[in-house]
Amino acid sequence: MKNLTIFDLDHTLLPIDSDYEWGEFLVRVGAVDEAAFRQRNDEFFAQYQAGVLDPVEYLEFALGTLASFPRERLDALRAQYMREVIEPAILPQAVKLVRDHIDAGDLVAIITATNHYITAPIARAFGVEHHIAAMPEVDAQGRLTGKLAGTPTSGAGKIHHMHAWLERMGRPFExxxxxxxxSDSHNDLPLLSVVSHPIATNPSSALASHAQAQGWPTIRLFND
Incomplete structure (x- = not known):
């Protein structure tokens, strides 16, 4: 494999934010208190869009929600969420883009700031074997504790986790x-600035301006 290809997930391969929509799904099916949960979920989403989100604070809110359910119930909710929310949002043009890189022989990965529990089946649905996401802490019995294991996979953290993954693969970045x-987000500028071929994908206005100034290519897989 001569080339490396990495995809962000939310608003890049998906026209939605899988983390935010998971929260909305939990509200819709009555699994969480609507008023309290939606207020916190909306606050964190606004902070993310403004580029001021504390990733650990948010992840421990999200992971604490996961940990509040018995595992059997949580797994059933995730399966329903995949059917009702994610599968309709997986569009042919996004699948083709991923498949083109896989078929070209690239080493392909999805790196997302969203937690691993929610995004692992999404990566599988795209046919991507390598998936890097925020890892939930589990106890000795394998139960989610509601805490984050390790460091967030956001911002410059994506560079750290990419290098760690490649070292485990025996394929250093160089x-x-x-x-x-x-990627769609200006929050991903650290990793976009490291790779040889950054592609602004369905970019936010901030990333679109930066990409234009840098001469980076811009593509749109969908209008979101």
């Missing part, structure tokens, strides 16, 4: 002839 990163 060994690739070309490296691509597709």
């Amino acid at each position: 060994s690739f002839e070309r490296s691509h990163f597709y």
Whole structure:
């Protein structure tokens, strides 16, 4: 594999934010208190859009919600969420983009700031084997504790986790002839600035302006 290709997930491959929509799904099915949960979920989402989100604070809110359910119930909710929310949002043009890189022989991964429990089945649905996301802490019995294990996979943290993953693969970043990163968000500027081929994908206005100034290519897989 000569080339490395990395995809962000939310608003890049998906026209939605899988983390935010998970919260909305829990409200809709009555699994959480609507007023209290939606207020906190909306506050965190606004902070993310403004680029001022504390990733640990948010992740421990999200992971604490996961940990509040018995595992059997949580798994059933996730399966329903995949059917009702995620599968309709997986669009052919996004699947084709991923498949084109896989078929070209690239080493392909999804790196997302959203937690691993929610995004693991989404990565599988795209046919992507390598998936890097915020890891929930589990106890000795394998139960979610509501805490974050390790460091967030957001901002510059994506660079750290990418290098750690590649080292485990025995393929350091410098060994690739070309490296691509597709993202919609200015929050991903650290990793976009490291790869040889950054691609602004369905970009936010802030990223679109930066990409234009830098001469980076811009693509739109959908209008979201």
